[in-house]
Amino acid sequence: MKLVYFAWVRERIGMAEETVEPPRNVETVQDLLGWLRTRGDAYDFALGESAAIRVALDHDHADHDASLAGVREVALFPPMTGG
């Protein structure tokens, strides 16, 4: 699974993208965020305030309870500030 990060999520984690293989019990976005936070202080700093994290699955906005089944690209980013 490919993970892509934007804005301060990208800066706090310290990279723009990576490929990961989460354990089998990671089934939803929420599970993924929890698992990522165990991977080090940078992840915990970036994703700790989980209510502020927005998600897109294969380029579509999704909620934290969405399933990751069949998803190839997960994007994690702060609330958007375009326009």
Next chain:
Amino acid sequence: MANVRVAIVAEPLDITTEIEKVTAGRGDIGAVVTFTGLCRDEDGRLEALELEHYPGMAENEVRRIAEQAAGRWEISDITILHRHGTVRPGETIVLVVTASKHRHAAFESAEFVMDFLKTHAPFWKKEHTAAGAVSWVSARQSDDDAEERWNTPD
């Protein structure tokens, strides 16, 4: 279905050109509404905005918003152009052009588009101040509220 044109660009935007592209040779349009979003200098404090975007998603999401507007109002044309990269005070960040037979559809759809761009289009603004400070712009609750009003039945 409306003519939809969307693009995410690094170059300066020009509203006159975009209106001309929509209206040239047309006799069926009765109303054109445009919105231009500019970079403010924040009383001289801001040197530039850096607009980060999600290249794989941004154009698709902007197109989705344009198509939603075209499905909801009787508009014949809709153009949405959004900058990425460095934008300086006075430059245009976003342009919206809507055209219809009668004015209400053009007015309302343009406003709808802007409210959804703010909350759904994957762009993030970073401020660079003249003093050298750099910080991410925070999302505003008022933008969520502005989007929410379109979700209540008309």
